[in-house]
Amino acid sequence: MNPFVFEAPTRIEYGEGMAASAAEILKGLGASKILIVSDQGLVKSGVIAPILKCFQEDQSLSTSIFTDVPPDSDVTCVNKAAAQAAKDGCDGVLAIGGGSVLDAAKVVNIALTLGGDVLDYQGMNNLTNRLKPMVAIPTTAGTGSEVSAVAMVRDVAEGKKLLYGSRFLAPDVSILDPTLLVSLPAKLTAATGLDAVTHCIEAYSVEVTRSPLTDVLCLEGLRLLFQSLPQATKHGDDLEARSNTMIAATMAGIAFTNLGVGVVHALAHATGGQFGTHHGTTNSVFLPYGMQFNLEVVAPRYATMARYLKLTDDKNDEVAAQTLIARVKALSGEIGLPSRLRDLGVPALKQDQLENLASLANSDPAIMFNPKEASVQDIIGIYERAY
Ligand SMILES: NC(=O)c1ccc[n+]([C@@H]2O[C@H](COP(=O)([O-])OP(=O)(O)OC[C@H]3O[C@@H](n4cnc5c(N)ncnc54)[C@H](O)[C@@H]3O)[C@@H](O)[C@H]2O)c1
Ligand SMILES: [Fe+2]
Structure with a gap:
């Protein structure tokens, strides 16, 4: 057999209704000011409201909510979300959505943690530090972004997709809650x-x-x-x-x-x-x-x-x-x-x-x-x- 390396850095928590434990999980990771990233489709489908309620009910947490991720994300939206998160002093990230939202949140976390222009970190293995704690709640069953060490963000102006690849991009925890898929x-x-x-x-x-x-x-x-x-x-x-x-x-x-x-x-x-x-x-x-x-x-x-x-x-x-x-x-x-x-x-x-x-x-x-x-x-x- 060939030599091989196998890594699965993300902790997976599976269960119907498990999304409600996102706040507790983020606290366990040491975060208290949470950037919550999602998109308008998810707001309209009613998927994120019950999850947000859990955060609002927890006095020890504050949130900064960004729900404007476009399909395939975009560097402009990533920069906007990162600026908002920095202004609100966020120390953790929660992504609720499909691959577009999860990938956007990963790249936002690069800017939030490391600062500077996100374009400077594109490519493989350009991150040298751990990022702020991130929890992913996938609402589609497809991309695998909830466990992957990559993110793709579209550069609409250039007409291409930018790749970010680093083991530090894999979320710390992913919550797999199949009830969130019902509205897909x-x-x-x-x-x-x-x-x-x-x-x-x-x-x-x-x-x-x-x-x-x-x-x-x-x-x-x-x-x-x-x-x-x-x-x-x-x-x-x-x-x-x-x-x-x-x-x-x-x-x-x-x-x-x-x-x-x-x-x-x-x-x-x-x-x-x-x-x-x-x-x-x-x-x-x-x-x-x-x-x-x-x-x-x-x-x-x-x-x-x-x-x-x-x-x-x-x-x-x-x-x-x-x-x-x-x-x-x-x-x-x-x-x-x-x-x-x-x-x-x-x-x-x-x-x-x-x-x-x-x-x-x-x-x-x-x-x-x-x-x-x-x-x-x-x-x-x-x-x-x-x-
Ligand atoms: N990082 C990775 O490992 C990886 C791998 C493959 C693909 N991707 C990226 O993922 C993106 C595609 O993600 P996707 O296919 O999950 O789609 P998506 O995230 O673009 O979502 C598509 C639409 O579905 C809606 N939606 C999502 N979940 C819903 C739900 N439960 N109920 C109702 N509406 C819902 C969203 O609002 C959106 O309008 C691409 O940008 C692709 O490049 C990333
Ligand atoms: Fe894919």
């Missing part, structure tokens, strides 16, 4: 679920630092998603299905934090940065094409996944692997996701625009972990097939 609309349930499916498949295909620990997270995470995502999408109040997708997404988050992702994410980041398409939906469109591209080097891995999911018992790896690709496509269709990039409102691109987008994907950090070398031309090929 079917379309977003499906799209965020396919993000987690993509994490399982791309992470399982990465060779470096693979171990039995990551294998089990990817395989079992994928099994839970295949089992429960259709039900969670069709019957959003089924708490067992919601729990399964939530735990699976977190498992996939731990897996990709230790392994990386690949060409599908590289393309989704570039496309999302340019056109603002939703991350999970974009992944779901690129996934079968990215898998087909990687097939010649990872057929045995896909075949193991297909057999683990009991999709096939065919002994031929290539045949078994194709079963997995077909099943991924079928799952997306079954839960109502679009199969073509053009259906996401992405315009037809001229050759120079296509080359520019493929170059962005080709320099995205996610591409480093793809199991097969992918040139700009290869990426254009995947993009065109998905379009």
Whole structure:
């Protein structure tokens, strides 16, 4: 077996109604002036009001509330939230939301703790200090940001997504409360679920630092998603299905934090940065094409996944692997996701625009972990097939 390092720094607290313990958990981490970060969709859905009430009832805590995170966040909003938190003397951060909110809060915490311009900390391993205590309450089951050591924030002016990667970005505690997912609309349930499916498949295909620990997270995470995502999408109040997708997404988050992702994410980041398409939906469109591209080097891995999911018992790896690709496509269709990039409102691109987008994907950090070398031309090929 190859040498490996495995890290899962975030403490996970799971339970129906568990979000109500956020205030106690933050106090336990030594924080008393809490920046609470969320977005308008969550305010409107009524998800955050009961959690805020717990803070208001606790006289030993004060709060500074920022609920204006836009989809995919943005550096401008991060700077605004950080300035507010600094003015209010915050010493801890609570993020309640999907990946956009969680990622924004992580980057806000960089500015709050270390000061200066957040743009100076982008890239991998540019943080040298622990950040202020952070608790994450995910309200989507997909991104894995609640346990991951990365954050992506869009730079709308530049038309790209900025990556921040450091072990200090993993939240101290994540509260998994499946009751918060009940209000998540079917379309977003499906799209965020396919993000987690993509994490399982791309992470399982990465060779470096693979171990039995990551294998089990990817395989079992994928099994839970295949089992429960259709039900969670069709019957959003089924708490067992919601729990399964939530735990699976977190498992996939731990897996990709230790392994990386690949060409599908590289393309989704570039496309999302340019056109603002939703991350999970974009992944779901690129996934079968990215898998087909990687097939010649990872057929045995896909075949193991297909057999683990009991999709096939065919002994031929290539045949078994194709079963997995077909099943991924079928799952997306079954839960109502679009199969073509053009259906996401992405315009037809001229050759120079296509080359520019493929170059962005080709320099995205996610591409480093793809199991097969992918040139700009290869990426254009995947993009065109998905379009
Ligand atoms: N840091 C990581 O490890 C990581 C990994 C993958 C993706 N991401 C990032 O995550 C972002 C996408 O996050 P997302 O897919 O979770 O979507 P999102 O956070 O953008 O949320 C989408 C919409 O769903 C609404 N919503 C969220 N939870 C809800 C609920 N329970 N009820 C009702 N409405 C709800 C929000 O208000 C928002 O309008 C992207 O920016 C992507 O780059 C980060
Ligand atoms: Fe993702």
